[in-house]
Amino acid sequence: MGPTVSEVETPLRVMSLHALAYCHRLFYLEEVEEIRVADDRVYAGRELHASLAADEEGEQTQLELADPELGLFGKVDAIRRRDGSLLPYEHKRGRCRRGDSGPEAWPSDRLQVLAYAALIASGTSQAVVEGRIRYHADNVTVRVPFDDAARAELAAAIATARRLRESTERPPIAANERLCARCSLAPVCLPEEVRQAEDADHEPLRLFPPDRDGTSLHVLKPGATVGRSGQELVVRYTDGTPEDRNPVRELDAVLLHGYSQITTQALHLCHDHDVAVHWLTTSGRYLTSAGTSAGQVQRRLRQYRALADEATCLRLAKALVRAKIEGQHRYLLRASRGDDAAREAMLPDLILMRSALASIESAPDRDSLRGLEGSAAVGYFRGLAKLINPTVPESLHYTTRNRRPPVDRFNAILGFGYALLQTAVARAILAAGLEPSLGFFHTPRSAAHPLVLDLLELFRVPLWDMVLIGSLNRNQWDPEADFVATKAKVWLSDAGRAKAIGLFESRLDETWKHPVVGYSLSYSRTIELEARLLEKEWTGEPGLFARMRLR
Numbered sequence: 001m002g003p004t005v006s007e008v009e010t011p012l013r014v015m016s017l018h019a020l021a022y023c024h025r026l027f028y029l030e031e032v033e034e035i036r037v038a039d040d041r042v043y044a045g046r047e048l049h050a051s052l053a054a055d056e057e058g059e060q061t062q063l064e065l066a067d068p069e070l071g072l073f074g075k076v077d078a079i080r081r082r083d084g085s086l087l088p089y090e091h092k093r094g095r096c097r098r099g100d101s102g103p104e105a106w107p108s109d110r111l112q113v114l115a116y117a118a119l120i121a122s123g124t125s126q127a128v129v130e131g132r133i134r135y136h137a138d139n140v141t142v143r144v145p146f147d148d149a150a151r152a153e154l155a156a157a158i159a160t161a162r163r164l165r166e167s168t169e170r171p172p173i174a175a176n177e178r179l180c181a182r183c184s185l186a187p188v189c190l191p192e193e194v195r196q197a198e199d200a201d202h203e204p205l206r207l208f209p210p211d212r213d214g215t216s217l218h219v220l221k222p223g224a225t226v227g228r229s230g231q232e233l234v235v236r237y238t239d240g241t242p243e244d245r246n247p248v249r250e251l252d253a254v255l256l257h258g259y260s261q262i263t264t265q266a267l268h269l270c271h272d273h274d275v276a277v278h279w280l281t282t283s284g285r286y287l288t289s290a291g292t293s294a295g296q297v298q299r300r301l302r303q304y305r306a307l308a309d310e311a312t313c314l315r316l317a318k319a320l321v322r323a324k325i326e327g328q329h330r331y332l333l334r335a336s337r338g339d340d341a342a343r344e345a346m347l348p349d350l351i352l353m354r355s356a357l358a359s360i361e362s363a364p365d366r367d368s369l370r371g372l373e374g375s376a377a378v379g380y381f382r383g384l385a386k387l388i389n390p391t392v393p394e395s396l397h398y399t400t401r402n403r404r405p406p407v408d409r410f411n412a413i414l415g416f417g418y419a420l421l422q423t424a425v426a427r428a429i430l431a432a433g434l435e436p437s438l439g440f441f442h443t444p445r446s447a448a449h450p451l452v453l454d455l456l457e458l459f460r461v462p463l464w465d466m467v468l469i470g471s472l473n474r475n476q477w478d479p480e481a482d483f484v485a486t487k488a489k490v491w492l493s494d495a496g497r498a499k500a501i502g503l504f505e506s507r508l509d510e511t512w513k514h515p516v517v518g519y520s521l522s523y524s525r526t527i528e529l530e531a532r533l534l535e536k537e538w539t540g541e542p543g544l545f546a547r548m549r550l551r
């Protein structure tokens with residue numbers, strides 16, 4: 001006997017055919033790139049199924065079906081017997097399609113129920129003549145005949161699915177925009193942004209979520225341990241502080257500062273819920289992250305291919321450096337608006353930055369760009385120093401840029417904020433399924449992923465520099481209580497770190513109107529959006545990465 005279909009090919013999920021009939025790109029994202037989002041509609045569907053299973057006790061429900069010959073497997077909602085014949089019965093929360101001759105099944109639901117009909121027929125060796133779909137919002141049951149035409153339709157869909165699964169190219173976005181408005185993967189696929197990249201006059205609908213999915217859990221106290229209890233992360237302390245319970249579905253990241261710990265069980269829970277875990281030193285230096293990374297081979301292959309090409313790296317690096325210096329320049333102009341003396345004083349700094357900007361286009365390589373970036377940074381930090389009010393204590397002012405370790409208070413706050421930003425960018429890159437260790441501008445060095453450092457450049461000004469200068473000028477920092485200072489280094493005290501974390505987390509939650517895509521979203525989501533726009537630079541939909549600027 002020859003091999004069955006599933007001995008030579010991985011079987012297809014019936015639900016993947018549902019996705020295929022909806023949109024080929026959706027099938028590809030879910031089945032090849034293994035991106036699945038359990039959105040509210042999916043959860044609501046699960047609840048409906050759970051309640052139906054309870055209501056219809058005794059009926060054969062939620063049955064696992066598989067057939068190696070067909071190369072299909074899946075779980076049918078119910079199998080019923082009508083007029084002596086078995087039939088698959090599917091429940092849908094929504095409305096049916098309205099055809100010329102009355103209620104109809106949607107194409108994706110139809111293909112799904114046909115697949116179950118084929119599985120029941122092959123599994124029982126009994127004839128199956130139809131499937132039925134119950135649309136609960138309309139209280140309507142639609143009958144789907146399982147005849148020769150239906151069998152041919154199913155076979156053609158399976159063949160298309162197999163062909164797509166072999167492809168390394170992501171299919172184009174759906175022509176029908178209405179499909180995207182109801183698609184759970186729109187925040188990953190970004191169809192509206194693709195339409196905008198192809199047509200500058202297209203005004204994108206916002207299909208990208210505006211707010212963060214969850215909050216970050218910062219564990220600051222030495223000796224604290226994050227453990228697991230059911231679906232909660234529980235922080236236990238050694239100093240008598242009551243334990244702190246956090247439902248995992250309310251979190252998007254765990255940040256372990258200094259010598260706090262996390263158990264393996266808690267790490268498993270974080271992994272299962274796409275909660276990234278980041279480690280930072282007590283003084284706020286970013287160490288490393290753990291996030292989800294499996295199952296994204298095709299995406300990584302595309303990234304490797306693109307970023308192995310020097311011309312692509314140089315093009316992206318130029319866009320990045322231009323965005324960074326323009327952002328710094330705009331901030332200095334904006335913050336000194338109406339203050340002629342400050343503007344006058346920072347004119348040489350602005351000229352230095354403009355000179356660097358003017359040379360970007362003709363820079364022959366990335367080393368030259370790094371030189372221009374460094375020269376602009378000298379002007380920027382000199383200008384930034386002039387934005388600090390004279391009323392701010394002298395010990396908090398900027399003198400020089402220093403790091404590892406910072407030797408003054410300004411650099412201690414600056415460095416800690418950048419480390420927090422690094423975790424937020426790392427989280428976004430992991431969420432976008434990109435490989436953080438392969439960048440296009442920064443060179444690899446210990447403990448810092450080049451792609452994280454690359455993307456970070458876009459956000460230093462809006463997410464931390466502006467916050468830092470604003471908080472200094474509001475006299476929010478205490479030069480004594482917020483710092484620990486020795487001759488050789490300065491770092492933030494517990495109070496200082498808590499203050500910085502509060503400021504940073506508030507900034508992540510703030511919304512702004514993205515000047516390129518034209519809709520409002522939180523800064524946290526802006527980072528993720530930019531990571532996804534970066535990926536589009538090498539998936540055939542370029543043109544939107546690193547175009548955001550401060551207004």
Ligand code: SF4
Binds near residue numbers: 172173174181
């Ligand atoms: S958002 Fe649109 S193009 Fe993208 S997968 Fe969904 S339906 Fe297809």
